[in-house]
Amino acid sequence: MAKSKFEYVRNFELDDTCLRNCYIVVRLDGRNFHKFSEQHNFMKPNDNRALGLMSRSARSVMEELEDITIAYGQSDEFSFVFKRSTTWFKRRASKLMTHVTSQFSSSFVYFWKEYFAEQPLLYPPSFDGRVVLYPSNRNLRDYLSWRQADCHINNLYNTTFWTLVQEGGLTTTQAEERLSGTQAADKNEILFSEFNINYNNESSMHKKGTTLIWEKVNETTTKLIKRPNEGETEVTVTRTRKKVTSHSCDIIGDQFWEEHPDILESDQ
Ligand code: DGT
Ligand code: MG
Ligand code: MG
Ligand code: MG
Ligand code: MG
Numbered sequence: 001m002a003k004s005k006f007e008y009v010r011n012f013e014l015d016d017t018c019l020r021n022c023y024i025v026v027r028l029d030g031r032n033f034h035k036f037s038e039q040h041n042f043m044k045p046n047d048n049r050a051l052g053l054m055s056r057s058a059r060s061v062m063e064e065l066e067d068i069t070i071a072y073g074q075s076d077e078f079s080f081v082f083k084r085s086t087t088w089f090k091r092r093a094s095k096l097m098t099h100v101t102s103q104f105s106s107s108f109v110y111f112w113k114e115y116f117a118e119q120p121l122l123y124p125p126s127f128d129g130r131v132v133l134y135p136s137n138r139n140l141r142d143y144l145s146w147r148q149a150d151c152h153i154n155n156l157y158n159t160t161f162w163t164l165v166q167e168g169g170l171t172t173t174q175a176e177e178r179l180s181g182t183q184a185a186d187k188n189e190i191l192f193s194e195f196n197i198n199y200n201n202e203s204s205m206h207k208k209g210t211t212l213i214w215e216k217v218n219e220t221t222t223k224l225i226k227r228p229n230e231g232e233t234e235v236t237v238t239r240t241r242k243k244v245t246s247h248s249c250d251i252i253g254d255q256f257w258e259e260h261p262d263i264l265e266s267d268q
Contacts (some may be wrong), residue, residue, distance in 0.1 A: 018091040021268070022133035023084045023140045026100040027147075030076030031126045037076075039122055044166075045158030046206045053115040054078060055210045057107035059244045062212060064103055070263050072144050072251065074151035074209035078104065081140065084265050093131040101129035137264045145252040151209040153184075159202060160187040163195050204248040213260060215245045 018024050030036060042050050051073075058078045062068045067086035072079050080100055082088065089095035105127050112121045134140040157179065164175040179187065191197040199207075220238045227233060249256055257264065 016093040022135045024082040025132045027079040028101050028127040028129045033076035045162045049115040056111045057104045060107035061103045071212040097129040208248045211247045216240045
């Protein structure tokens with residue numbers, strides 16, 4: 001087919017192919033969720049409807065897009081890890097990033113009612129996205145550890161802050177002053193000695209965030225089978241299916257990775 005004289009504009013497109021052998025991580029984060037959470041009456045410090053909707057949307061990303069082996073989310077962010085050997089969309093960063101963020105955003109709106117029943121969605125939310133490449137298993141694990149450590153630090157702060165306000169009667173300014181310069185041990189101590197709260201017993205989803213992976217699960221169904229001269233008989237059929245499963249566990253230590261050896265591909 002003859003080319004038009006306009007065809008040359010294609011050459012203005014930049015190559016953004018992700019380096020081979022690297023894990024491709026796409027992290028998205030809610031735009032201005034400080035305001036979004038206030039306007040939609042999120043519970044403080046953690047709103048289980050919002051966290052549930054984030055995870056539901058992340059599951060939709062994993063189910064609809066190719067080659068995502070693990071996703072980790074907390075607060076208004078989610079990270080998606082493409083396997084290091086993926087060739088999906090020729091590893092083009094912009095394609096991978098925009099597919100993840102748009103699939104996530106549309107799912108967030110699509111499933112809103114399932115999680116927020118009586119709370120209407122007041123305006124269309126949006127999420128930013130970025131791509132980061134990690135060349136080794138150690139780097140990838142350190143990335144995920146960084147996000148989980150961030151979750152822990154923020155949750156301990158927010159839990160103590162809102163306990164001081166909601167149960168201790170402090171203003172938000174007073175609570176901020178009270179916590180300025182405190183270490184983790186100080187916050188644990190405030191919760192325990194002043195409010196009889198053992199931080200260890202707080203919800204693991206709030207402390208650890210949410211990790212989504214693919215796992216084989218057995219599904220048993222019953223089927224009606226017609227046999228000649230016997231009429232219909234009911235048989236049970238078990239098949240294994242890969243499903244996205246959700247975990248609120250430590251992913252910094254080795255145990256999680258030893259229990260799920262398929263997530264990482266070997267370093268070469
Ligand atoms: P950005 O990301 O630069 O556009 O701005 P923000 O406002 O989204 O800031 P970010 O992402 O650093 O912080 C997340 C905000 O979302 C933070 O203000 C707290 C809020 N948020 C996230 N999850 C919850 C929740 O479960 N409950 C409440 N009350 N707020 C939440
Ligand atoms: Mg931010
Ligand atoms: Mg945000
Ligand atoms: Mg955030
Ligand atoms: Mg098209």
